[in-house]
Amino acid sequence: MSGVVIHDLRFETGPAARRQSIIRVDALSLAPGQMVSLSGNSGSGKSTLLYLLSGLLVPTSGSVVWGGTDLTKLGEAGRDRWRRGNAGFVFQGFHLIEELSPLDNVLAPVWFGHLRTAKWRKRAQELLDRFGVPQDRGRAGLLSRGEQQRVALARALIFDPAVIFADEPTASLDAESARKVARALSDLARTENRLVIAASHDEEMHRLADRRIAISRGRLSEGIPA
Numbered sequence: 001m002s003g004v005v006i007h008d009l010r011f012e013t014g015p016a017a018r019r020q021s022i023i024r025v026d027a028l029s030l031a032p033g034q035m036v037s038l039s040g041n042s043g044s045g046k047s048t049l050l051y052l053l054s055g056l057l058v059p060t061s062g063s064v065v066w067g068g069t070d071l072t073k074l075g076e077a078g079r080d081r082w083r084r085g086n087a088g089f090v091f092q093g094f095h096l097i098e099e100l101s102p103l104d105n106v107l108a109p110v111w112f113g114h115l116r117t118a119k120w121r122k123r124a125q126e127l128l129d130r131f132g133v134p135q136d137r138g139r140a141g142l143l144s145r146g147e148q149q150r151v152a153l154a155r156a157l158i159f160d161p162a163v164i165f166a167d168e169p170t171a172s173l174d175a176e177s178a179r180k181v182a183r184a185l186s187d188l189a190r191t192e193n194r195l196v197i198a199a200s201h202d203e204e205m206h207r208l209a210d211r212r213i214a215i216s217r218g219r220l221s222e223g224i225p226a
């Protein structure tokens with residue numbers, strides 16, 4: 001995976017007479033091995049850009065090319081396939097199945113993909129160990145919020161994705177847990193050559209980022225976040 005190259009990306013909403021530009025990026029490329037943070041006020045377009053980059057949203061025009069694959073040329077099934085093979089997701093609200101154990105949460109993508117659990121169990125355990133998640137407390141809902149987000153990180157990594165999309169990954173955590181998650185994301189980029197793209201309001205995330213992109217009303221600028 002050689003990162004992403006974007007050209008003339010536009011995302012607009014509303015009827016023709018009242019067209020509203022939500023995202024407008026003339027050119028941008030993001031290389032692997034980096035954590036890229038997206039900052040900006042609420043409603044500036046951070047999540048929309050993540051969705052466009054991951055093919056969850058289709059732009060009005062423009063291209064999003066990942067290592068030669070233009071997501072905008074693929075249908076929904078093709079984009080799903082690309083995500084399964086290449087992308088992991090981390091969200092502010094964890095999106096765990098609280099009734100299941102941490103291990104079963106990490107294995108959930110394996111079940112949804114109709115793959116053999118036995119083959120993935122060891123990797124799931126190793127990922128939980130790596131992030132220091134206790135596995136002796138029953139269901140995931142009983143873990144602290146920081147631990148829950150680390151389970152979500154382990155789950156995002158189960159298929160060894162080249163890119164991780166994180167939407168406000170530290171927003172609902174206390175300062176210490178937030179620092180741990182921010183450092184883990186930065187490590188995943190720098191030491192494992194993944195591309196981490198994180199929308200965040202958290203200064204620590206921006207401080208640890210290799211590239212900082214500020215968004216204001218859907219337009220990007222690089223450097224010190226707003």
Ligand SMILES: Nc1ncnc2c1ncn2[C@@H]1O[C@H](COP(=O)(O)OP(=O)(O)OP(=O)(O)O)[C@@H](O)[C@H]1O
Pocket residue numbers: 013014022040041042043044045046047048049199
């Ligand atoms: N499909 C859509 N139709 C209409 N408006 C949309 C659509 N998608 C996004 N928007 C608008 O685009 C703007 C950007 O939203 P987005 O969620 O990307 O902002 P954000 O920077 O992630 O905000 P926050 O920090 O609050 O999560 C908002 O005004 C939102 O209402």
